[in-house]
Amino acid sequence: MAKLDETLTMLKDLTDAKGIPGHEKEPREVMEKYIASHSDEVTTDHLGSLIAKKSGEENGPKVMVAGHLDEVGFMVTRIDDKGFIFFQPVGGWWNQVMLAQRVTIMTREGDLTGVIGSKPPHILSAEARKKPVEIKDMFVDIGASSKEEAEEFGVRPGDSIVPYFEFTQMKNEKVLLAKAWDNRIGCAIAIEVLKRLKNEKHPNTVYGVGTVQEEIGLRGAGTSAHAVQPDIGFGVDVGIAGDMPGVDDKDADSKIGEGPQIVLYDASMVSHKGVRDLVVSTAEENDIPFQYATMAGGGTDSGKIHLTGDGVPSLSITVPTRYIHSHAAMLHRDDFENTVDLLVKVIKKLDSETVKKLTYS
Numbered sequence: 437m438a439k440l441d442e443t444l445t446m447l448k449d450l451t452d453a454k455g456i457p458g459h460e461k462e463p464r465e466v467m468e469k470y471i472a473s474h475s476d477e478v479t480t481d482h483l484g485s486l487i488a489k490k491s492g493e494e495n496g497p498k499v500m501v502a503g504h505l506d507e508v509g510f511m512v513t514r515i516d517d518k519g520f521i522f523f524q525p526v527g528g529w530w531n532q533v534m535l536a537q538r539v540t541i542m543t544r545e546g547d548l549t550g551v552i553g554s555k556p557p558h559i560l561s562a563e564a565r566k567k568p569v570e571i572k573d574m575f576v577d578i579g580a581s582s583k584e585e586a587e588e589f590g591v592r593p594g595d596s597i598v599p600y601f602e603f604t605q606m607k608n609e610k611v612l613l614a615k616a617w618d619n620r621i622g623c624a625i626a627i628e629v630l631k632r633l634k635n636e637k638h639p640n641t642v643y644g645v646g647t648v649q650e651e652i653g654l655r656g657a658g659t660s661a662h663a664v665q666p667d668i669g670f671g672v673d674v675g676i677a678g679d680m681p682g683v684d685d686k687d688a689d690s691k692i693g694e695g696p697q698i699v700l701y702d703a704s705m706v707s708h709k710g711v712r713d714l715v716v717s718t719a720e721e722n723d724i725p726f727q728y729a730t731m732a733g734g735g736t737d738s739g740k741i742h743l744t745g746d747g748v749p750s751l752s753i754t755v756p757t758r759y760i761h762s763h764a765a766m767l768h769r770d771d772f773e774n775t776v777d778l779l780v781k782v783i784k785k786l787d788s789e790t791v792k793k794l795t796y797s
Contacts, residue, residue, distance in 0.1 A: 440605070446470050446627065447612065447772075448603040450620035454542060456509030457524045457649040459596045460484055461618075463505040467623050467646045474630040476646070485660035486646040490630045492638035493788030497791040499783055500643045500666035500748075501629050501736045502657060503622020503673065507615065510576075510597035512541065514588065519580030521550065523597055531571050531764040538600040539576060545590025549600070550576040610693070617765040619650065621628030621755050621772060622672040626693040628776040629783070636780075639787035640667075649735050654704065657737035661744040666750055667749050667791050668711065670779060671738030674767070675699065675729050675754030678778040688729075690756040693768035695725030696775040699752035702731040704739025708749040710794035715751060715782055724778045729754065749794050753779065 440448060449470075464486050472478050475488035486505070506528030515521055521541065541548040553576070554569045573641040576597060601615035606762050614620075626644035633642060643664050650654035650673075661669065676695040678688025690697050697716060701705050710762035719726045742750035753775055758766040 440527045445455060446603065447614070447620070451603050451614035451616045453616075453620070454540060454596065454598040455507060456511070456596045456598060457506040457652045458526070459542070459591065460505040460648045461607065463620060464646060467627065469506065470631055471627045471644055472628070474634045475699055481656070481659045481663045483656050483659050484648045484652060487660055487663060488630060488644040489628070490633055490642045490644065492640050492642065493631075493787070496640040497667035497786055497788055498664060499786055500661060500664050500669045500741060501626045501740060501779060502645040502647055502660065502669070502671055503624070503626050503656065504619045504656065504737055505623060505648055506651050507618060507620070508651050509599060510539070512591060512593050512595040512597060514593060515583045515591060517583050518739070519578070519586040519648055519719055520533050520581050521576035521578060521586065521591060521597075523576060525571060528570065528761055530761065531568050532573070534574060535569060537763050540598045540600050541576065541578065541591060542596040542598065543590030544592070548578055548589055548591065550578040550597070553577045561655050569621065569643070573716035577785050596754050600681050611766060613761055613764055613766050615765070616672045617757050617767055618760045620758040621674060621767060621786065622662070625672045625775050632776065632780045633783065634782070638750065638784050642783060650737055654735065654737055654740040657740035660750065661741045665745055666741065666748050668722040668786055668794070669741035670754040671741060671750065672734040672764070672775065672779070673752060673754050674757040674760050676731065676760070677756035677758045680758060690727045690729055692756050692766065694756070695727050696771055696778060697727050697754040697756055699736070699754055700728055700730050702735045702739070702752065704735025705735050705742055705752070707751050708742065708794070711749045711751040714752070714785065714790070715778065718780055718785065722777070722781055724733065724774050724781075726774075726778070727756065734757065777782075783797035
């Protein structure tokens with residue numbers, strides 16, 4: 437791997453951190469490390485979402501830029517007599533991407549390596565071999581010989597099980613492969629937005645937020661938005677890239693490297709027309725590439741942010757990503773940079789008068 441620059445080092449640190457829903461301590465500490473010097477203050481809500489405040493004009497609108505800290509993973513539910521670990525998915529998993537994948541169990545004695553296993557195909561009937569293995573029939577093998585030995589290793593019910601994958605810069609150095617892009621890239625965007633605003637005037641107060649428990653119901657977005665009470669909200673996340681074999685344009689037409697996605701509609705929210713129009717016109721004025729996207733299923737933190745208080749005009753802006761909710765996802769650095777550039781330019785326009793007009797768009 438080529439030597440990492442400052443931005444790539446941040447992205448590596450964020451994606452290497454282990455944090456399933458309900459146990460986001462590691463990525464929160466990494467995010468705080470990178471965002472604190474660009475903020476006036478950093479606090480957390482009572483569920484653990486990080487809230488970094490960057491003040492601009494006094495009494496100006498409050499703008500929330502939120503990415504979520506958690507990644508999909510698993511939780512230990514029981515240990516059998518032979519020392520095999522059974523688990524509960526935490527977040528959405530497709531069973532076909534799970535078998536034979538390395539995982540890390542975060543135990544009280546430290547991190548422990550395991551591999552997801554199941555009954556081998558050699559002893560299955562011909563009919564059974566045609567069917568995907570159900571998650572309930574999978575387990576994690578940590579090399580223990582008994583339940584007692586597994587417990588001696590420190591494993592106990594409730595422990596986090598996290599996908600293992602090393603951050604990798606591809607031969608095309610702008611293409612990046614890592615676990616947990618969903619959604620450490622959103623956290624990185626929040627960090628970078630505050631960094632670029634550090635010595636800039638802006639007519640508002642900006643909150644860079646790392647939310648918790650997004651993958652199990654946008655929960656930290658609800659509590660952190662309640663704490664912030666924003667006037668405008670942006671959920672920044674990954675989106676579906678369709679530029680791969682077998683994907684039809686009617687299902688997903690975004691391509692990595694061709695700009696951030698403006699999400700028109702998803703299962704959690706219809707995008708706010710006023711905010712959407714402002715973002716699109718800003719992108720066009722500044723020659724920032726962008727793509728439109730819709731998602732019939734799933735949602736982002738905007739789905740909870742926009743329902744806070746008496747309503748918050750909100751928009752989701754996403755980075756097209758391949759292979760999300762698996763051990764290794766892929767995205768393009770230009771999409772990250774363009775998302776940050778777009779948000780910074782939009783935020784500079786969000787003065788009180790503009791926000792008031794947007795509310796009634």
